[in-house]
Amino acid sequence: MIADAISMTVAEKCAACGVTEKTLRNWWALGCPKEADVDDTLAWRDARFGKKEAKAESTDDSRERKLLAECIKIEAEGRIKELEARVREGELVSRDAVSRWLSSFATEIRQALESLPAAIVSEVPGDARLAVDDVATEQVRLLLLKLSSMSDEMWADETVKESE
Numbered sequence: 001m002i003a004d005a006i007s008m009t010v011a012e013k014c015a016a017c018g019v020t021e022k023t024l025r026n027w028w029a030l031g032c033p034k035e036a037d038v039d040d041t042l043a044w045r046d047a048r049f050g051k052k053e054a055k056a057e058s059t060d061d062s063r064e065r066k067l068l069a070e071c072i073k074i075e076a077e078g079r080i081k082e083l084e085a086r087v088r089e090g091e092l093v094s095r096d097a098v099s100r101w102l103s104s105f106a107t108e109i110r111q112a113l114e115s116l117p118a119a120i121v122s123e124v125p126g127d128a129r130l131a132v133d134d135v136a137t138e139q140v141r142l143l144l145l146k147l148s149s150m151s152d153e154m155w156a157d158e159t160v161k162e163s164e
Contacts, residue, residue, distance in 0.1 A: 008038075010024065013038065013041070016038040017038055017041055017042060017045075024041075027041070027044070027045060027048075030048065031044075031048075032044045032045070032048070106147075109147075110144060113140045113143060113144060114140060114144075116136065116140055117132075117133050117136035117137045117140060118133075120132060120133075120136050121133045121136065
């Protein structure tokens, strides 16, 4: 049967399968062997999409695309309504609100950490104060640097970028 498949033009194969050229080329892109005869092509279609889908493939492509687009739109509108309800119920908050809160919280943490060396030094006897201040200040600087790089890594995360 491969000889039959090779000798058929794309248009002839489309007509024999009852599909448009675009559909046939889509099937090839999805893995249907180009050299398959009509029976094998239809068997591949049935195995890939199921018999119900196979019948839909042979109907008017534009009607099918329109119905699919309408289904996708209705589903998206449903997800939007669900998200809006969750926002109203207080289950979800806006990204801007979270960002503002995190920024404020990070500022408070930074200020508390930066004041830590002075609080420690005030409890240390006079001779060791300078050394303790230097060590504590350096440790706070390193901790803030590490926290800063963690923030950069978080915002570089692909999942965060995609949801923006």
